[in-house]
Amino acid sequence: MQKNIVVIEGDGIGPEVTRQAVKVLNAVAEQGGHEFNYHYCLMGACAIDKTGTPLPDETIEAALNSDAILFGAIGHPKYDNDPTAKVRPEQGLLKLRKSLQLFANIRPVTTYPSLQHLSPLKGKILEDVNFIIFRELTGGIYFGKKELNAEGTQASDECIYSREEIERIAHLAFKQAQQRRKKLTLVDKANVLETSRLWRKVVQDIAKQYPDVKVDFLFVDNAAMQIILNPKQFDVILTENMFGDIISDEASVISGSLGLLPSASIGKGSALFEPIHGSYPQATGKDIANPLGSILSAAMLLDHFGLRTEANKVREAANWTLQNGFVTKDIDPINFYFTSTIGELISDYV
Amino acid sequence: MQKNIVVIEGDGIGPEVTRQAVKVLNAVAEQGGHEFNYHYCLMGACAIDKTGTPLPDETIEAALNSDAILFGAIGHPKYDNDPTAKVRPEQGLLKLRKSLQLFANIRPVTTYPSLQHLSPLKGKILEDVNFIIFRELTGGIYFGKKELNAEGTQASDECIYSREEIERIAHLAFKQAQQRRKKLTLVDKANVLETSRLWRKVVQDIAKQYPDVKVDFLFVDNAAMQIILNPKQFDVILTENMFGDIISDEASVISGSLGLLPSASIGKGSALFEPIHGSYPQATGKDIANPLGSILSAAMLLDHFGLRTEANKVREAANWTLQNGFVTKDIDPINFYFTSTIGELISDYV
Numbered sequence: 199m200q201k202n203i204v205v206i207e208g209d210g211i212g213p214e215v216t217r218q219a220v221k222v223l224n225a226v227a228e229q230g231g232h233e234f235n236y237h238y239c240l241m242g243a244c245a246i247d248k249t250g251t252p253l254p255d256e257t258i259e260a261a262l263n264s265d266a267i268l269f270g271a272i273g274h275p276k277y278d279n280d281p282t283a284k285v286r287p288e289q290g291l292l293k294l295r296k297s298l299q300l301f302a303n304i305r306p307v308t309t310y311p312s313l314q315h316l317s318p319l320k321g322k323i324l325e326d327v328n329f330i331i332f333r334e335l336t337g338g339i340y341f342g343k344k345e346l347n348a349e350g351t352q353a354s355d356e357c358i359y360s361r362e363e364i365e366r367i368a369h370l371a372f373k374q375a376q377q378r379r380k381k382l383t384l385v386d387k388a389n390v391l392e393t394s395r396l397w398r399k400v401v402q403d404i405a406k407q408y409p410d411v412k413v414d415f416l417f418v419d420n421a422a423m424q425i426i427l428n429p430k431q432f433d434v435i436l437t438e439n440m441f442g443d444i445i446s447d448e449a450s451v452i453s454g455s456l457g458l459l460p461s462a463s464i465g466k467g468s469a470l471f472e473p474i475h476g477s478y479p480q481a482t483g484k485d486i487a488n489p490l491g492s493i494l495s496a497a498m499l500l501d502h503f504g505l506r507t508e509a510n511k512v513r514e515a516a517n518w519t520l521q522n523g524f525v526t527k528d529i530d531p532i533n534f535y536f537t538s539t540i541g542e543l544i545s546d547y548v
Numbered sequence: 549m550q551k552n553i554v555v556i557e558g559d560g561i562g563p564e565v566t567r568q569a570v571k572v573l574n575a576v577a578e579q580g581g582h583e584f585n586y587h588y589c590l591m592g593a594c595a596i597d598k599t600g601t602p603l604p605d606e607t608i609e610a611a612l613n614s615d616a617i618l619f620g621a622i623g624h625p626k627y628d629n630d631p632t633a634k635v636r637p638e639q640g641l642l643k644l645r646k647s648l649q650l651f652a653n654i655r656p657v658t659t660y661p662s663l664q665h666l667s668p669l670k671g672k673i674l675e676d677v678n679f680i681i682f683r684e685l686t687g688g689i690y691f692g693k694k695e696l697n698a699e700g701t702q703a704s705d706e707c708i709y710s711r712e713e714i715e716r717i718a719h720l721a722f723k724q725a726q727q728r729r730k731k732l733t734l735v736d737k738a739n740v741l742e743t744s745r746l747w748r749k750v751v752q753d754i755a756k757q758y759p760d761v762k763v764d765f766l767f768v769d770n771a772a773m774q775i776i777l778n779p780k781q782f783d784v785i786l787t788e789n790m791f792g793d794i795i796s797d798e799a800s801v802i803s804g805s806l807g808l809l810p811s812a813s814i815g816k817g818s819a820l821f822e823p824i825h826g827s828y829p830q831a832t833g834k835d836i837a838n839p840l841g842s843i844l845s846a847a848m849l850l851d852h853f854g855l856r857t858e859a860n861k862v863r864e865a866a867n868w869t870l871q872n873g874f875v876t877k878d879i880d881p882i883n884f885y886f887t888s889t890i891g892e893l894i895s896d897y898v
């Protein structure tokens with residue numbers, strides 16, 4: 199097959215991890231006689247530095263015309279502590295999500311037996327943890343009206359959801375649940391928020407179309423506890439944008455290694471694949487960052503292209519490195535391998 | 549001293565745990581020659597059942613004229629799965645918070661060595677964990693405008709904050725930090741929300757008045773990870789209402805026993821003290837609920853009255869029960885004592 203992939207390396211460790219994922223994609227393409235064409239684009243702090251805007255029009259254009267986007271990381275500390283900055287790297291990512299209508303962010307949460315010692319949670323809690331979070335990504339308080347009054351003494355953010363926005367991601371989540379353990383948990387705050395009550399109503403309505411799926415409702419404060427106390431109870435979690443941001447990062451600690459978790463953001467057209475870790479400025483340029491998050495995101499990209507065997511081969515290769523101690527500094531601070539070495543080992547394996 | 553205490557037992561296990569706290573307060577009063585007058589009031593599902601409203605005017609009136617409020621728990625499952633219910637128990641609590649201007653909810657998070665085996669976290673993570681969360685309680689998305697359009701196809705919630713709302717709780721948090729390890733962490737989402745940028749700006753401004761306190765800023769998604777990965781890094785956490793709801797419940801899992809965590813909500817006038825656990829309908833009426841959350845809330849109430857020695861005595865008594873295996877079923881499902889027995893043991897001790 200022939201595919202056009204937009205590569206957005208982004209900020210911090212983004213470039214160095216993304217390059218490993220591209221190595222792996224190249225190896226897969228060569229093996230299978232596929233042609234992956236890469237188009238490198240700017241987004242984030244690096245785009246502000248070079249073009250004055252966090253998301254140049256060329257990037258949107260290229261992304262819209264691509265078959266998939268591979269993205270690294272975004273953010274730079276110089277913007278974080280300046281609440282008055284008008285231009286910020288993250289605006290680029292939010293605008294890209296909106297432009298491509300990437301309404302569903304999907305994050306699998308699994309554990310690796312060989313990494314149990316790294317998890318903050320006790321071993322017995324980690325057994326059989328296997329769930330997937332569907333986070334709404336283009337609505338809610340992220341994209342509602344934002345206001346700061348002229349005197350700078352009052353600020354507001356509006357959280358807004360329509361039935362359609364909820365329906366489209368809910369259908370995806372229900373379909374996923376049907377292919378798994380047939381349980382869906384809606385995380386909301388329906389005892390306080392009007393938007394949450396709409397989520398609950400819409401999910402109750404849609405549930406009738408999926409009678410084989412058992413539906414649960416959890417308030418977000420309770421969910422934040424349950425994810426740590428008893429994560430194996432979950433199969434598919436569905437939630438709105440802001441709650442999803444919080445609980446999916448929280449859930450990422452379960453495995454003990456943020457560096458190896460991938461994610462997919464899918465919508466109407468092209469889809470975007472990125473590791474869940476951030477730009478990790480302290481590690482930038484040192485060839486020590488964990489490339490598995492990016493490489494496993496590339497595996498999700500291959501799934502998206504229908505190349506399931508190849509995707510599974512990449513996951514197998516990643517497991518093989520972990521089991522044989524070919525790991526980066528975040529996993530073993532004494533006997534560690536470089537980012538680029540892991541990338542090579544995995545591309546040789548597949 | 550003579551004090552008027554409004555007691556709101558509330559729903560579910562609220563009554564049975566609150567009664568133990570009252571026993572303990574009575575013991576303290578008797579010992580010290582104090583006079584505590586109790587005024588029992590309704591709020592929550594029980595108030596809806598008896599009066600049609602979750603917060604009768606008499607309760608507000610009595611609370612406003614009291615020296616402190618001791619509260620049990622709120623909520624009933626029959627309201628949770630009906631997104632269209634017009635009257636809900638939680639409205640009572642929210643209205644009470646607003647009527648009394650209880651703008652700061654304060655939750656200490658500590659660990660008990662004798663309960664480490666109950667924590668989902670590994671022992672080495674639990675060492676030296678001791679922080680306190682200041683959650684804003686009368687603003688933000690909880691109290692902003694809520695709308696549902698006539699067709700029921702679109703809903704919105706507004707999150708709104710003013711400089712004064714942030715300032716008053718920030719000062720409390722900074723003062724607390726000065727009396728502790730002198731570190732304050734603001735949890736926000738300043739890379740996305742306008743209200744968070746206002747929080748960050750105001751906290752940066754106020755920080756100048758507390759030069760001995762080191763100030764950190766954490767995005768809420770990152771905070772949700774850090775609380776589990778490395779909770780001992782925190783001293784005082786300050787945050788807005790919705791984020792505080794989520795991260796304070798998340799933090800409650802650290803100790804391994806939600807049932808024994810207290811909280812205080814303070815404002816301009818009277819203050820309210822309540823365990824952080826909910827109404828726990830499954831346990832209602834069985835005399836098995838853990839009364840320590842309520843009893844330790846009563847200790848915070850004694851602190852508030854300036855009775856620090858007495859408050860510490862209550863905490864000592866609670867520790868003594870834990871260390872000697874006088875625990876409820878949530879802590880030891882085999883050899884357990886009843887709610888009322890623990891209440892008696894502690895009132896005998898103080």
Ligand SMILES: CC(C)[C@H](C(=O)O)[C@@H](O)C(=O)O
Pocket residue numbers: 272273288291292443739740769
């Ligand atoms: C960088 C930031 C805007 C973003 C978000 O909050 O969505 C990130 O935290 C994420 O989860 O992808």
Ligand SMILES: CC(C)[C@H](C(=O)O)[C@@H](O)C(=O)O
Pocket residue numbers: 389390419622623638641642793
């Ligand atoms: C019952 C509910 C409205 C309340 C809240 O969200 O504030 C509760 O979760 C709490 O934290 O006290």
